[in-house]
Amino acid sequence: MSDPLDKATSKAPATLGEGCLSRYDPDDLSPEDGTEFPGAAELWQQLQPEPGEEA
Structure with a gap:
């Protein structure tokens, strides 16, 4: 089995x-x-409970 860390990127974004x-x-x-993530707004709407519905 290969090491999954071998596939890690070499440059992480700055923090x-x-x-x-x-x-x-x-x-x-x-x-x-x-x-x-072009579908973020649509996904957020799908995950929100309907008014009057408990989360």
Whole structure:
């Protein structure tokens, strides 16, 4: 079995903050990093409970 870490990318995006406040720098992200999600708004709407319905 091959090592899954061998397929890891060599360049991770830059991060901002430290510890639990650490996050990727939006200015360093690109489409190759998976930043595009054209169906995000539609998925969000599908996952929201109907008014009067409990989550």
